[in-house]
Structure formats: C-alpha cells, structure tokens
Amino acid sequence: MKIVSFVTQKGGTGKSSLAVSLAVAAAESGLKAVLIDIDPQSTAEEWYKRRTAEAPAVHSISWANLSSRLYRLRQQGYDLVIVDTPGAESHAASEAMKEAHFCLLPVRPSVADIEASAPTVRHLNENAKPFAFVLNQCPTGGRTSRTANARMTLQLLGGLCDPTVAHRSDHVDALAAGLGVTEFSPYGKAADEIRAVLQWLTARLRRLDATEIADDEGGAIPLSAMS
Incomplete structure (x- = not known):
C-alpha cells in the first residue's frame, strides 16, 4: 500500500479538488484506492456526501488517528491512500507528511504560492521525504509564459x-456534483490532465520502490505489489 499526502501551506490551490479527482481516476484504473480527509474544512467528506458511487471511499478522521487508520487500511488490502490535509501549517499536515511515501504540493503559477511553499519544502527536505510540486489552475489559451516561468522556478x-x-x-x-472530473467529463481536457498526473505519480512510486522490490523478470512493478 502506498500513501500519498497532499500538503500545502496556502489555501485556494485546488488541493482537495485534485485529491478527489485523482482518487477517482485511481479507482477507475483498477487500483483499490481510498481518500482520507484530515482537513477540518472537510471538503472531501462533503464531496462524498453528494456522491452516489461508493468508491473511492472517503474517511474523515482526526489527524491523531491517521496512523491507526492507515494500519487498518493496509490490512484491508488497499493499493493507494490519498491524504487531504489543511491548507496551513498544522499538526495534521506534519503527521500526513510523516506517514506518506510521497507528497504532492499543489501550487498555482504565482509568486505568492511558490513563496508560501518554502516551509513545507524545508520540512520535507529535513525529513528526506520524496515530494513533487503540481502546477494547478494554470491559465489556458495563449497565456503560457507564467506557467513556463513557474515550472523553471519549481524545478x-x-x-x-x-x-x-x-x-x-x-x-x-465535478466537485459540486460529487464526481471526479474523469466521471463528469470523461473525454474533456481536465480529465486527460488528471489521468496524466496519475500516470506520472504511479510511475514515480514504482521508481521509488525499484531498489526494494525484487523484479526477477525485469518488467514493470504493479502498484498493487507495493505493500
């Protein structure tokens, strides 16, 4: 089982929306996925209340119970756990980072978002925790210079x-309808982008574990094998 925590110290980055859509896309791809909401705003929990499908489930819990809940989910054979955290420095975010195998930091292509990520990046580096930024809410159309500049800075x-x-x-x-974007508009550009993020993430998780998991045949390592 792999644990991916969404962490950021700035609100409005679209963290919860990304988390629920990524969980849906993971479930659609065949992974046994679950979303844990430890954000007091409970955006993911409220999304799940509007939802008719049962999967992926959302567990809204206190951050203090995260470790024990993860243990139970591992026993239940889950492949992927996505943890949604508060958009501020907190015990909840720190616990989510500690438990995660990998952290995703959603940021908009703005100086304010990038600067606000500094304490989180410092904490992750100090604890040798693998992470990556996700550029979110990027401008569409011809306004690509801001995104390109943000990419260079974040790299x-x-x-x-x-x-x-x-x-x-x-x-x-999609969030308002209790859906992921891959369900709301399966052939839309937003759905394609979320699937691409999922593909990138699962490939990164496989690479992280490549030195720990024996693969005698030299083929791809399935995410479900990462327990």
Whole structure:
C-alpha cells in the first residue's frame, strides 16, 4: 500500500479538488484506492456526501488517528491512500507528511504560492521525504509564459510533476456534483490532465520502490505489489 499526502501551506490551490479527482481516476484504473480527509474544512467528506458511487471511499478522521487508520487500511488490502490535509501549517499536515511515501504540493503559477511553499519544502527536505510540486489552475489559451516561468522556478526548488493542470470549470462542476472530473467529463481536457498526473505519480512510486522490490523478470512493478 502506498500513501500519498497532499500538503500545502496556502489555501485556494485546488488541493482537495485534485485529491478527489485523482482518487477517482485511481479507482477507475483498477487500483483499490481510498481518500482520507484530515482537513477540518472537510471538503472531501462533503464531496462524498453528494456522491452516489461508493468508491473511492472517503474517511474523515482526526489527524491523531491517521496512523491507526492507515494500519487498518493496509490490512484491508488497499493499493493507494490519498491524504487531504489543511491548507496551513498544522499538526495534521506534519503527521500526513510523516506517514506518506510521497507528497504532492499543489501550487498555482504565482509568486505568492511558490513563496508560501518554502516551509513545507524545508520540512520535507529535513525529513528526506520524496515530494513533487503540481502546477494547478494554470491559465489556458495563449497565456503560457507564467506557467513556463513557474515550472523553471519549481524545478530548482524540488521535484515537479511533469503534467500540469489547467484552470477549468470541470473541476468546480465535478466537485459540486460529487464526481471526479474523469466521471463528469470523461473525454474533456481536465480529465486527460488528471489521468496524466496519475500516470506520472504511479510511475514515480514504482521508481521509488525499484531498489526494494525484487523484479526477477525485469518488467514493470504493479502498484498493487507495493505493500
């Protein structure tokens, strides 16, 4: 089982929207995925209340119970756990980073978002925790210079998820409907971007474990094998 925590110290980055859509895309890809909401704002929990499908489940818990809940989920054979955290420095975010195998830091292509990520990056580096930025809510159309400049800056600060996620109404509408964007508009650009982020993430998780998991045939290591 692999644990991926979404962490950021700035609100409004679209963290919860990304987390729920990524969990949905993971479930659609065949992974046994679950989302844990330790954010007091409970965005993921409220999303799940509007939802008719049972998977992926959302567990809304106190950060103090995260470790014990993860233990039970591991016993239940889950492949992927996504943890949604508060958009501020807190015990909850620190616990989520400690438990994670990998952390994703959603940031918009703005100086304010990048500067606000500094304490989180410092904490992750001090604890040797693998992480990557995810550029989210990027401008569409011809306004690409801001995104390109943000990419160059973030590549210097740490890892960067190669696919970017644009500012599209599908994310807002899907969240309101209790859906992931891959369900709301399966053939839309937003859905394609989320699937690309999932593909990048699962490949990164496999590479992280490549030195620990024996693969005698030299083929790809399935995420479900990473327990």
